[in-house]
Amino acid sequence: MEYKVEAHRIMSISLGKIYNSRVQRGGIKLHKNLLVSLVLRSARQVYLSDYYSGACLNAQSEREGNEWDITDSEREKFPPSATECDRVESTEEPQPNEQPEKEREYRENDDEVKSDQVDCTSTLQEQNQNSSLDSVAKVSSETPPESITEPKESPSDSAVAERDSTPEANGESHQPPKPYVCSNRKRSAEESESGDSPQKRTKVASSNAKEDEEAEEMDTSNVSNLITIFGSSFSGLLSKESAKPEAEAEDSGQICCDQMLKNLNPWSTAIVAF
């Protein structure tokens, strides 16, 4: 666990550095920003991998294997029926690099999953946290059990619960884990461990299509949520970043995590403009 906390802390610090470098005299220092972004990615990978090893007992490797296959095309794969966790991934906005996290659906055993009916919505893209939350809320409305978690998700703080569930849900890719995951999700949702939520955020935030989020089957409502997310404008990096350094609370942490991808993006665009 401490790895996650450590990784999360390092990510927050890195994002703060990237933000501060924009206002520094003399322009953006390419070398330092490159190093900071490398640290950011390392921390994120640790954060995500840590999460998985903790959440998924089995099929971890399988799951990760699947997750790495996330591509844009998966977007279209959303199954009409909502089962396990629905992950709403909002792609970072205008990043050519970032592959929008699409929910992956694992159709393995929808039936089993259905029983659990936990919606995991993980916003991969923090782009617009609120919008993702909204979408999550929408998704949750579909499944009663999820509603428990959904409302929690609302503004960043409550997202913790949701996130918690999401990561766990994400962790699983196959049948057996699913029920397990679902139950975990529920538990986590109830527990709302703050520590977990940042992790989850981080995971979601992974921008380079390395996310392990495994997409559970997606609902059509999720699809619409995605559209909402994509359509939502990316609130300025500055505003988010400024919120980030100031907030020490988990939610801010979550926001920060969510911002991770975004931050990488702005940095990249800054570099390109450079």
Place this chain on the structure above:
Amino acid sequence: MGEDSESPKINHSFLRDYVTEEDLLATGDKGGRVVIFQRETESKGESEELGESGEYNVYSTFQSHEPDFDYLKSLEIEEKINKIRWLPHQNAAHFLLSTNDKTIKLWKVSERDKRPEGYNLKDEEGRIKDISTVTSLRVPVLKPTDLMVEVRPRRIFANGHTYHVNSISVNSDDETYLSADDLRINMWHLDITDRSFNIVDIKPANMEDLTEVITAAEFHPQHCHLFVYSSSKGTLRLCDMRESALCDKHSKIFEEPEDPGNRSFFSEIVSSVSDVKFSHSGRYLLTRDYLTVKVWDLNMEKGPVETYQVHEYLRSKLCSLYENDCIFDKFECVWNSTDSVIMTGAYNSFFRMFDRETGRGVTLEAWRENSKPRAVLRTRHVYTGGRRRRGDVGVDSLDFTKKILHMAWHPAENIIAIATCNGVMQ
């Protein structure tokens, strides 16, 4: 000798002048100023007693760079001097190159100790005389006067770099020099300011694919076609300009595989090379990364021949050093004149010297109070475990604001110059 205490960052470069046997040391600071020190000679009569002569005094001060503004990108350009290099001495004047983030300037430092007197058309104060008052003609005579040091800009090499210039290096052919920024290296002719040749370009087509940047570059001391550049990934690339016009493809690449046991979040930062120097012989390369200095043999690419730990006790503290930005400090490293000793800086005003023959290192402290030349510096030790001796400094009590980043070693004698936070010491 003291520098302005408001300018903590100082760059050094030594010049040993073999013609007039002058010793000049140039330092640049954050405010864009360059100060040149000259070593006093003991006495004029006897031949120079190397190592015996006196202190360095301020010889000249001038403002090299001013703050600038890039209107196209709306970016301020700092006037901070990044590097200074002397040119090989050719005549009575000395030339040095100084650079900030964007512009390189060639300065001529000359002395004037005579002035003409007895002009026909001007009086003593320089006012034009009324022609009707001139009754006779005479030839102006040169009379000795107080020594005046004049520093004038002779060339300005501008608009060559999009990114921040981090290195300049004068070639052994005495005609060209290179300047390196984060992604490109340009070669200039000292007499031509409106044109430069791009010899290395590592900018990717898509900036988002960027993985490494150039951190330092230097020409070989004897072979004018060879140069080396270091990267943020810890690799060194030796390039031969005879192979192609654009030396993106290296002739040799020197890299050491990473030790998996030391892997951490900060492995990439710690392995980034901050300085690279050829040995005087041209056979070896000295590199400095955050925790070590390494000596590489040009003939062996697979790893360094010697590795010295500068402050290994900081490895467990990398996270807090990352937080306070100290992990990004760029330390320099230097050879001594015979390539037998290498030196680099550390924190708490400590600097380290390593004797290559014995492999041993010593930690010395740069004390402001010991301003006498040739005063024996105290050997210090950082306590990392085991029996603690009196005078040992604990790792947690190191002062990370007192960092020794810049230093220079006299090319012929055992005189070193170290920049501390508010002064220059020899």
